[in-house]
Amino acid sequence: MLEIKNLHARVDEKEILKGINLTVKPGEIHAIMGPNGSGKSTLAGVLAGRATFDVTEGEVTFNGQSLLELAPEERAREGIFLAFQYPVEIPGVNNMYFLKAALNAIRKHREEPLLNSTEFTKLIREKAKLLELDASLLNRPVNEGFSGGEKKRNEILQMAVLNPYLAILDETDSGLDIDALQIVANGVNVLRSPERAVIVVTHYQRLLNYIVPDFVHVLAGGRIVKSGGKELALELEEKGYGWIEQETRATAGATA
């Protein structure tokens, strides 16, 4: 589904990603962990098409299509969803309207019939109920005045409604209490299916108690330095990231 080969990216003049390789198959959940500043959010941003990141080398294909050539909205319509680390407040744009416009843009691209207001309202109420979300968020402007937890829940609701093939959660768990964390996990688990995949970018192991990943990758210094199963996350939780960095430096030293 997603194939990342030797991906290099920079912000301004600073190289952040220094050769990422990653393959994600349908049905899989990948966790990407790593210390602050390792490039986790940059990777998520590059996949979603954020313009502030400059891809200098490598390629990314999504269902056989070259992803890097697509505009952000085209990626979304192909089925990529990024849950933002910092969801943007948009005063004056109603959350419900926004989400309907998004869903219909995606449905139009897929040549599916557009939903009218009644159908959409029904869908969104179902999803909100499924995720045990407060539907009153919907009648407010997008993220405006939302608490940190409400913003993250709103991201999960959007994910549930847009039903992506590949969801990327960029530190969605940061700063959440245990209830909100469970809502996020629930959102991912509801989405989970043989034809969909999820990349969970996180700094902490905690979320992975609720979302069991098939693979865990450790990102450090712009590269994936270690990959393993779900037990790797526990090891990281126990030992911190220090040993990974030491190991990486040792390897780098040995090859130098």
Place this chain on the structure above:
Amino acid sequence: MLEVTPSWQTQFEAQHQNAAVPKWLKQVRQDAFARFRELGFPTRHHEDWRFTPVTAITETVFNPATKPYTSVHLPEIKGGTRLVFLNGIFDSELSSLAPLPKGVIVTTLAQALQDFPEQLESQLGHHASYQESAFVALNTAFATEGAVIIVPRGVVVEDPIHLLYVSVGTHYPTIAHPRTLVLAGEQSQITLTETYLGSGGGMVFTNAVTEIVLEQNAVVDHYKLQQETYETYHIAHMQVSLAKNSNFSSHNIAIGGTLVRNEANALLGAEGIECTLNGLYLATDRQLIDNHTFIDHAMPHCNSHELYKGILNGRGRGVFNGKIMVRPDAQKTDAKQTNKTILLSKEAQVNTKPQLEIYADDVKCTHGATVGQLSADALFYLQARGIGREEAQSLLTYAFASEVIDRIRVPELRDRVHDALFTHLPTTIRPEEF
């Protein structure tokens, strides 16, 4: 000062030579015309006209607009009372007079001059000063038609009263001088819309003056929508005089015209007054929209609120000058002014200037001006959800404007502003349920 071309003199003589009007009015017109000749048209050397050149007006010989032969398309207005003026001339067929509460007068200036000249004598021209402005002087000298609204003490008019001034251009430059006088009696309440529309080709000069007087405790909700053609020069003065505990609110939407200058002045001459002046302006190529507001806090315990928002595209230009005067007696004044402009293109330009003069020491006055582009983060967020770039731009632009549009309490006017806004946006999406 520029020399006034002789054509104005000829026109003035031709128009008023045989006019059967009260003596006082004849005198006012003569004085105003004399003052116009003294003042001359402003040039860019005048501080208040630095960014707004009126040379096109100065150098053109305008003919008084006459009744057009072509039919005009008017926006649908459900119920209520409306007065329609075509090229400054009252059109009784297009107008409609719904039943009004007892004592309320909605009529034309010409009719009012016949029916109750004494009442006009004490008000007409007493608020908008022709001493200060050449354009007010010009209007005062030439205006023969317009609307007069009088609401007696204690009367509440539920339905909005609509005034439509329609200019139809022709193959030579034409001028009209719409004049509006509103007298809201003690504890009365009305909602009023002034709409300026245009059709046809040809240069048009609309030189409007509106005087609004609120007596004690009166409430006036005023709207102005300016939507004339791109060959129209629109210069308008609104002067509001407020008495104790009165409440005036105005929303000023400027969309059409090649050069638009709105002056909105409010004199808060007693205690306990609430005054709101809001505005929205959209300008694109070959358009300059200039808003000058002046809120004069002369007495204590008055509040004023001001929110002007601009959306400039192409080579569109905007000017905002917001003056707030707090005189020595005006303690406990609370004045807030905000001007925000979005530039959708590299060539668009705005000059914004708050101008606060505060002579009292126990007051709260704030002002803020922002000029910027649409937020890149917000654009990316919308795109990342599948919404196309242009549609996202439209949505954000719309959201920016909605802060003003949402405050319009006349639904049909709000719809018209929505429609007008959408024709200005990069795409024609229509968010039907904001």
